[in-house]
Amino acid sequence: MPNSASAYGSDYVRWRRRLTDHAATAAAALTTILVLAPLLAIFGYLIYRGAGTLSWAFLTRTPAPVGEVGGGMANAIVGSGTILAIACALGVPLGVGSGIYLAEYGRNRLGNLIRFTADVLNGVPSIVVGIAVYALIVLRQKHFSAFSGGVALGIMLIPTVTRATEEMLLMVPHSIREAALGLGVPEWRTTLSITLRTALPGVITAVMLGFGRIAGETAPLLFTAFGNQFWNLRPDQPTAALPLQIFAYAISPYDEWHRQAWAGALVLILLIVGTVAAVRLIAARGTVKGAA
Amino acid sequence: MSPHLVVPGNPARPGPRREETAAPSRPRGAPTKPRGLSAGQLADRLFRYAMLACGLSVIAIVVLIVFELFQGSRLAINEFGLKFFIGTDWDPVSGEFGALPFLYGTVVSSLLALVLAVPLALGVAVFVTEICPRPLRAAVSFASELLAAIPSVIYGLWAIFVLVPLLRQDVEPWLQSHLGWSGLFEGPPYGIGMLAAGVILAIMIVPIISSITREVMVAVPRQQREAALALGATRWEMIRMSVLRNARAGIVGAIILGLGRALGETMAVTMVIGNRPEIAKSLLAPGYTLASVIANEFSEATGDLYLSALFEIGLALFLVTIVVNALARLLVWSVTRGTPARAHAQ
Numbered sequence: 001m002p003n004s005a006s007a008y009g010s011d012y013v014r015w016r017r018r019l020t021d022h023a024a025t026a027a028a029a030l031t032t033i034l035v036l037a038p039l040l041a042i043f044g045y046l047i048y049r050g051a052g053t054l055s056w057a058f059l060t061r062t063p064a065p066v067g068e069v070g071g072g073m074a075n076a077i078v079g080s081g082t083i084l085a086i087a088c089a090l091g092v093p094l095g096v097g098s099g100i101y102l103a104e105y106g107r108n109r110l111g112n113l114i115r116f117t118a119d120v121l122n123g124v125p126s127i128v129v130g131i132a133v134y135a136l137i138v139l140r141q142k143h144f145s146a147f148s149g150g151v152a153l154g155i156m157l158i159p160t161v162t163r164a165t166e167e168m169l170l171m172v173p174h175s176i177r178e179a180a181l182g183l184g185v186p187e188w189r190t191t192l193s194i195t196l197r198t199a200l201p202g203v204i205t206a207v208m209l210g211f212g213r214i215a216g217e218t219a220p221l222l223f224t225a226f227g228n229q230f231w232n233l234r235p236d237q238p239t240a241a242l243p244l245q246i247f248a249y250a251i252s253p254y255d256e257w258h259r260q261a262w263a264g265a266l267v268l269i270l271l272i273v274g275t276v277a278a279v280r281l282i283a284a285r286g287t288v289k290g291a292a
Numbered sequence: 293m294s295p296h297l298v299v300p301g302n303p304a305r306p307g308p309r310r311e312e313t314a315a316p317s318r319p320r321g322a323p324t325k326p327r328g329l330s331a332g333q334l335a336d337r338l339f340r341y342a343m344l345a346c347g348l349s350v351i352a353i354v355v356l357i358v359f360e361l362f363q364g365s366r367l368a369i370n371e372f373g374l375k376f377f378i379g380t381d382w383d384p385v386s387g388e389f390g391a392l393p394f395l396y397g398t399v400v401s402s403l404l405a406l407v408l409a410v411p412l413a414l415g416v417a418v419f420v421t422e423i424c425p426r427p428l429r430a431a432v433s434f435a436s437e438l439l440a441a442i443p444s445v446i447y448g449l450w451a452i453f454v455l456v457p458l459l460r461q462d463v464e465p466w467l468q469s470h471l472g473w474s475g476l477f478e479g480p481p482y483g484i485g486m487l488a489a490g491v492i493l494a495i496m497i498v499p500i501i502s503s504i505t506r507e508v509m510v511a512v513p514r515q516q517r518e519a520a521l522a523l524g525a526t527r528w529e530m531i532r533m534s535v536l537r538n539a540r541a542g543i544v545g546a547i548i549l550g551l552g553r554a555l556g557e558t559m560a561v562t563m564v565i566g567n568r569p570e571i572a573k574s575l576l577a578p579g580y581t582l583a584s585v586i587a588n589e590f591s592e593a594t595g596d597l598y599l600s601a602l603f604e605i606g607l608a609l610f611l612v613t614i615v616v617n618a619l620a621r622l623l624v625w626s627v628t629r630g631t632p633a634r635a636h637a638q
Binding site for chain 2: 017018020021023024025027028029030031032034035036038039041042045046049093094095096097098100101102104105106110111113114117118119120121122123124125126127128129130131132134135136155158159162186187188191212213215216217218219222223226243246247250251258261262265268269272273276280
C-alpha cells in the first residue's frame with residue numbers, strides 16, 4: 001500500500017489512487033454496457049426482422065415450396081411441442097427422483113458419484129448427446145423420430161433438474177421434516193408431501209429454466225428428430241422442430257426463407273423469454289422461506 | 293419414471309400399513325411378514341430404492357453415452373490409431389481422415405473467444421457485485437440471464453445477418469490496415485471465418501463466466517472487504533486486494549467452465565466459421581471445428597469408416613470437455629466450499 005509520505009508527497013499518491021479507482025469503476029461500467037449491447041442488438045433485430053413476417057398464416061401453415069412466398073412453421077411449432085413433452089416426461093421424473101435421492105439419502109460415496117456424474121452430464125456438448133442417442137435409438141429403429149429427439153433433450157434436462165432439486169430440498173429446514181416424522185407420517189410420505197411440497201416453487205423454477213435451455217437446442221435434434229417439411233404427429237416419425245427449421249432456413253440462399261427464419265426465431269425467443277419471466281414470477285412469489 | 297410408478301401404488305393399500313403402525317410392537321418373527329418388515333417400512337424402503345434407481349439412471353446414461361461413442365468409433369480407432377489426430381487431410385471421398393484441422397479450429401476459436409470474453413466478463417462481475425447501485429443490480433443480472441437463455445441457433449442467425457457483414461465491411465479491413473503486420477489478418481476479409489466464430493462464442497460465454505465469477509465473489513467473506521476499507525483502501529484497491537485475490541481460484545474455474553462451453557458449442561459456430569478443413573494462420577480465413585464437422589457431415593456420411601471417424605471426433609470432444617469441466621468444477625468448489633449458505637443468503 002502506497003501509504004508512506006515519500007518524496008512525492010502524499011498529494012500525488014492520493015490523486016493517483018483516486019484516479020485509478022475512478023478509472024476502474026468506469027471500465028467496469030463500460031464493459032457492462034458493451035456486454036449488454038449485443039443483447040439489445042439481438043432482440044432489436046429479432047423484432048425488426050421477425051415481426052414483419054410473423055402472421056396468423058405463419059403460425060398455422062406448413063412450409064411453402066421453394067420460390068413460393070408465404071407458408072409457415074405450424075408443423076415445426078407443434079413438433080417442438082411434441083419433442084419437448086417427451087423430453088419433460090423423461091427428464092423431470094428422473095431428475096426430481098435423483099435430486100430427492102441426493103438430498104435425502106445421498107450423504108455418502110454413491111451420492112458423491114451421482115453428483116459428479118450429473119455435473120459431467122451437464123458439461124457434455126449437446127452434439128455429442130445427439131450422436132450418442134442416434135447410435136442408441138435411431139440406428140436400432142432404423143429411422144429418425146420425435147421420440148429419439150425427446151430422449152436426447154430429456155437427457156440434457158436431467159442434470160439441471162437433479163442438482164436444483166437437491167439444492168432446494170436441502171434448504172427446507174430440518175424441523176419441518178422432524179415435525180412430520182414425529183406425527184407418525186411415514187418417511188416417503190414426509191419426503192413427498194412435506195419436504196418436496198415446501199421446495200416445490202424452487203423445483204418448478206429449475207425445471208422451467210432447464211426447459212428454456214432445451215427448448216432452443218438444435219444440435220441434439222439434427223440426427224434424432226431430423227426435421228420434416230410436412231405435418232407429422234406420430235412420435236416414431238421424423239418430426240420438424242422450430243430450432244431445426246430456423247437453422248435450415250438461415251443457411252439457405254433464399255430471401256423468403258431468411259425472413260421465415262427471423263420470424264421463427266422471434267417465436268422461439270418469445271417462448272423462452274416467456275418461460276424465464278414466468279420463472280422470475282414464481283421465484284419472487286414463493287421461494288423457500290425460513291431457510292435463512 | 294419409477295417413482296411415479298411405485299408411489300401411487302402405496303396409498304392403495306393403506307389398511308395393512310395402519311394396522312402395522314398401530315400395533316405397538318413388532319413382535320419378533322411376525323408370521324405374516326416374512327422379512328420382518330411392516331408395510332410402512334416396506335413402503336419407505338421401496339421409495340428409497342425408487343429414488344436410488346433414478347440416481348443410478350444418471351450414471352447409467354453417462355456410461356451408455358461413453359459406450360455408444362466407443363462402439364461407434366471402434367472402426368476408425370482400429371484403422372487409424374493415434375495418427376487420426378495428427379493427420380491434416382480430411383478427404384472422405386478418397387478415404388483420408390485426419391482430424392487435426394478440426395482440433396486446431398476448436399482450440400483457436402475457443403481461445404480467441406476467451407481472450408475477448410474474459411476481461412468483459414470480469415468487468416461485468418465486478419460491476420454487478422461491487423459497484424452497481426442496488427436498484428440497477430436486478431436489471432443487469434436479469435439481462436445477463438436473458439443473454440444466457442438465447443439459443444445457439446438464434447446467435448448464429450444474428451451472426452450471419454448482422455455480425456458477419458459488420459466484420460466484413462468495417463472491422464476486418466480496419467484490422468488489416470492497423471494490425472496487418474502481425475500476419476494474423478491476411479487474406480480477403482470474407483466476414484465468415486475464425487474471427488467471426490471467436491466473436492460470437494465470446495458473446496455466448498460472457499454470461500456464463502460472469503455469473504459464476506459473481507457467485508465466487510459473493511462467497512468472499514464480508515470481513516475481508518471491511519478490513520481493506522478500514523485500512524484506507526479505495527474501492528478498487530479493496531476489490532483487487534480482497535475480492536479478486538481471494539476469489540482467484542474460483543475465477544479461473546469460471547473461465548475454464550466458459551472454455552468447456554466454447555469447445556462444445558455447435559450451431560452458432562457452424563453457421564459462421566466457414567467450414568473448411570484447413571489450418572490457416574490468418575484469423576480471417578475459414579476454419580472448421582470438431583463439433584461443426586459432426587453437425588455438417590454426420591447425416592450425409594457415406595460408408596462405415598466415414599461415420600466411424602465422425603464418432604471418434606465426437607468421442608474426442610466428449611473426453612476433452614469432461615477433463616476441462618472436471619478441472620473447472622474442482623477450482624470453483626475450492627472457493628465456494630463451506631460458504632454455500634452465505635452465497636445464497638446474499
